[in-house]
Every structure is written in structure tokens, then in C-alpha cells.
Amino acid sequence: MLNAHIKKITTRVTPPASAEIVHKICGCKWSLTVFDLLAQGINRPGEMVRSVDGLTTKVLNDCLRRNVEFGLISKATYSEVPPRVEYNITQYGQRFMAVLYDLEQLGPPPT
Template sequence: MNNKEKLFSRKSPPAQSARMVETIIGCKWSVTVYHLLLNDINRPGEMVSNVEGLTTKVLNACLKKNVEFGILERIAYNEVPPRVEYKVTNFGNKFIKIIDQLEALQTEINLTE
């Protein structure tokens, strides 16, 4: 075996899109959050109370990552008590369609096995 130069190095950072997909899919709650938002459950407290096993700490980390990548938008209202809601951005809608296609592909694979 010769010592050809490798195409990829473990030390090189992934492209922005690859990092985004790894980060979002790596958070097992992201897809659940998308389904909640599609069902008009857009406040963090509502999300936690509607999903068994989801904690506020984990949800906040998941929401923060999604906001950083531009998938979700955080809307803070200047009210007492403070109110925060999340909504899917235009980019987020496109991203979620891709995730839906991946889920459909997985279902198709499972049916053919």
C-alpha cells in the first residue's frame, strides 16, 4: 500500500453546511421541535410540557443551535412576565423539507429490507 495523500483530514473542519447538519441532527430533539412548531406549539414552556423526557435545559440548547444556524427565529416580547416564542424561518422551511425527505428515504429503505 502506497502513502498517497489523503483527501480528508480529521483535523480539517467540515464545511458550514456539513457542520450544521451534524449539529442539528446530532440533537435528537430538533425534529421534535420542528413538529411542535408546525402544530403551533411555539413557546418553550409549552414544548417541554408536550414532550415526555424533554427538559428545559436540553430544549434551550437545541433552540439556541437552531437559531444560530438560521433555522429558527427567536421572538422576545417586552411583556411582564416575559414571553418568548420561536418560529421557523424561510431557510428553516427549506431545511425541514430536506429533513422530511431524509425521513421518507429511511422509511423507504426500511420497507425494502
């Protein structure tokens, strides 16, 4: 009875930055599609919009900007006429995609 008041399990707190990234990326309808496009080598915004039905330039730009801020993708701007912009998955983004792939392989819970 002396040990009845000792807590055996503590609450685990999710790291705020990681939780925010997962929430914003998985909560965005297009982020995972953008990662898939980049993995296929489609790295120019115009080509991305043409490759996916329903994806608009505005939504794509918001998605790309957010992922650049998180450090998951990088943006390269070239001084050409017409201007050229390309996006690529960063090393950190590749690690993030590996986690997403592992979650996909986990599959749904057994019924």
C-alpha cells in the first residue's frame, strides 16, 4: 500500500517543432503530393501544376513556401529570361519522407 501513490508512467510531450511540421504537412491536402512529384523529378512549379488535376498555382506556392520554411525542400532561383525556379528535397526532407514511408508500410490497424 505504500507504493499506491507512486506514478509509474509519465506523460510524454511531443517536441513542438516536430509536431508542428507533421501537423502542417499531413494536414495540407497537397504537401504529400508535392513530395511525390519532387521524388519523381518534377521540380518546376509550372510542371507540377500541369501534372496534378485541381492543383492551382496559388495553393502550390503556399505549400512550397511552407515546406521551404520547414527546411524540407530547397528553392533554387536562376537569373534567366524567363525566370526559372526549381525545388528539391533537402536531406532533412528525405529523412522526413522516410518516416512517412514507414508509416505507410505500417498500414491500417488490424480489425
